[in-house]
Amino acid sequence: MSDKMIINGVEKKGYTRDDRIAQMKFAQRKPHGNLADPRLRYDYLNREIGTLPPDTEREPFRWVSELAYKNIHRIVTRGWCTTELAEAGYGIVDYLFINWQARIPLEEERDVLDYCMVLGLEDGLSNPALIARLITRGKSYLTQACGGSVLAFGHSFASYDSTGKMILKYVGKVEEGMSLDEAAKLCVQECKKEAHFGISKLYAKDPTPKKLLDYAEKKLASIKKLRYVPFMKALEKAAKAEDSALCVDMIGALSATMLELEFTADGAWVLMGVTRAFAAGAHGLEEMEREGNDVLGQVLTPKEWYDGPADRPVPSLAERKGLAGAQSQEPKEWQANWKKRQELKGTGYSVDFVIEDPKKAAMKQHKKK
């Protein structure tokens, strides 16, 4: 069989072979703009029209899931009927283990996750609550306020994924033979300036994170060998050697504990994000009850807060013809222009974006497989 795509005896240049194309109609079109340019990869003036016929050689589309299925009379997650689970007495925290880890947790594990979720529920007027309140002020559905609050969880605020992955990296070094204290010291050296470090001065006067680590240790030590909570304690000790005011914070304690419960770093991130969304709903409700709504155009922005270009007349369209474009032709000129554009904020030119070394990214990808 030829790999060429032949339609009505004529080879279609630039087409990958797919016999379904031959079943389709072709339409001759007028050559608008550049569409008759011979440099185009294929013939834009005579392409097939209509949708590609169904692929009968492969299995038809279905939603593939290892998480859950349902039929007319049963809903099953990870092999267990959800109704039978509820009737047997399992609760929402058990369901989280079942759904995310395909197993029934020990009571001790359930208790520790419950503790984490109580701590993660509310954090005063921090970002998720504020987002929820702002959304509610627009008289949106409350669900939008709750959903919007989850978007606050990034790589700085509530960075469970980054903190979790940091802990996994250095605990991995312990498993490769480095001592716990050495790994903790190395982590301090390499990560102390990161927003997701998990050790800070934020909880210097609030023992809650420390109490969580102690609770997790007390509950879980008898049922498994702990790896992450001891690392976080060692990390705190190593950090304190540099600055005694430093101590484990909520993101550090919760991330270590969630890993101890066998949740992945990504899993912990979104699980805690949804936990907080419940409280965001309450903040949204309070905003409705106590504050009210805004309308478009209502809120002013004082001129004193503005430090952009001074007020200037809009040039006429005729004057615009003399304006220069943004193009640079040589790398040095382009680099100088990039720096100059950083002077104006809100353009994106001052935001750092580090492209990872392709070799390192490749190693990660292989690990994932």
Add this chain to the structure above:
Amino acid sequence: MDRKPLIQRKTSISYKTEEKTVLRGYNVSDLAEAGYTFVDALFVLFQGRIPAENEKKMLDYEIACFMEHSMSPSAVSAIGVMNGHPMLPPAVAAAISTFGGAHGPGAAHGYMMKKYLDRAANEGKTIEQVAKENVDEYMDAGLAVMGMGQPQHIDGDPRAHPIHLKHEELGVEGVYRKFQTAVENYFWERRAKEGKSYVGVNVVGAGNTALCDIGFAPYAAWTIGSVARGFSCACHALHQYKRARAWSASRSEPMVQMLDLSMIKYVGPEDREVPPLSERQAYAKKQLESGEWRKWVL
């Protein structure tokens, strides 16, 4: 009515008094009255300047091409969200949020260009040299070269080459276009040498390149592309809301629906008995120790 700002921030983007709203120094009403368009205003917003006419035409062409892409992750998300009949905005928000590492137009492509152009500027290399290094470094690592390939348009994204031609026709080519062209040429040359099939440039490779040449930072280009797609996704959401049944599972529709029960293929653990709570600890301990569950953890 309380008109005080909700949060206090210094800003160089705009201010708003009872008399006017000023964007980067221009009264927005004056801009509109003078005949400037929404596309012009995007330049004022993200770059603080009035664009040259051809730059405006380039942006207009690019976002028009990019706005609708039928069934891609963004539209499917809007449709999926709308199945539950929430308000429309969450469906649109979900659609815009799909733009990430795989679904373009990623800022990553723009910053990849920056990385290699910086190398050219700092190390005195030519654009062709750093473009070759880019392709080699990604291909040697077994990674996709950003801006190349699209899983549906396997013979080349129908938007991409026309965008390149328009970029050229409008005379707004700069270092980014030179770099992208060098990447494409070497990428095709290397794949051909290795006996690999043709992989065309995608709309990110073509469109993002054009947006960078007309002065948008990669992040700004990402915002513009993603939000432009939001327009069509809003329409997909409306279509789902007004023309289709909620849930997409009805048995009375002539076509099997997206959420018909038969559309589910379950590949998880076999069906099993729920242990009574009295046996829970022993059951859970045995399960924990077996480690079999680990392969299912997400």
